[in-house]
Amino acid sequence: MDNQHRKLFELVNELGQALHAGRGSDVVGRILLSLIDYTEYHFLAEEKLMERYKFAGLPTHRGEHKYLTERVQAFEKEFDAGNRDITPQLLMFLQKWLTNHIQVVDQRYGDFLNAQGVH
Numbered sequence: 150m151d152n153q154h155r156k157l158f159e160l161v162n163e164l165g166q167a168l169h170a171g172r173g174s175d176v177v178g179r180i181l182l183s184l185i186d187y188t189e190y191h192f193l194a195e196e197k198l199m200e201r202y203k204f205a206g207l208p209t210h211r212g213e214h215k216y217l218t219e220r221v222q223a224f225e226k227e228f229d230a231g232n233r234d235i236t237p238q239l240l241m242f243l244q245k246w247l248t249n250h251i252q253v254v255d256q257r258y259g260d261f262l263n264a265q266g267v268h
Contacts, residue, residue: 150198150259153191154251160184161243164236173236181225181239188218195258202265204258213254217246 160183167176192214199207224239262268 150191150195150255153187153194154247154255156187157184157191157247160187161240161247164240164243168236168240173240174233177233177236177239178225178228181221181228184221184243185218185225188214188221192218195255198262198267199258202262202267204261206257206261210254210258213250217250220246 160180164173164176164180167173167180196207196211196214199210204210220242224235224242227235
């Protein structure tokens with residue numbers, strides 16, 4: 150899961166670098182598509198692992214995943230409607246959400262799985 154988390158941060162960092170270079174609107178569409186695809190893959194893998202080990206917090210965790218998916222899809226819809234100025238808001242949202250989710254929310258299932266002998 151750590152490698153998958155790194156990939157998510159790579160996408161966010163790429164968006165941040167493009168924004169700072171004045172090219173945010175040039176890459177935001179591609180980044181949004183990559184995020185949608187990769188989070189679907191990542192969330193499925195994470196949830197299957199939690200199901201396999203019967204993690205009690207899975208329903209709440211799924212809700213967190215659903216929230217991110219819906220927010221990213223809303224950003225994509227805005228972008229597709231012609232709003233090219235969403236990059237700063239998208240970047241701030243993703244940085245905050247991913248940091249909190251990985252460091253706080255994912256830590257809960259990580260601790261649980263480690264106690265089950267999964268590392």
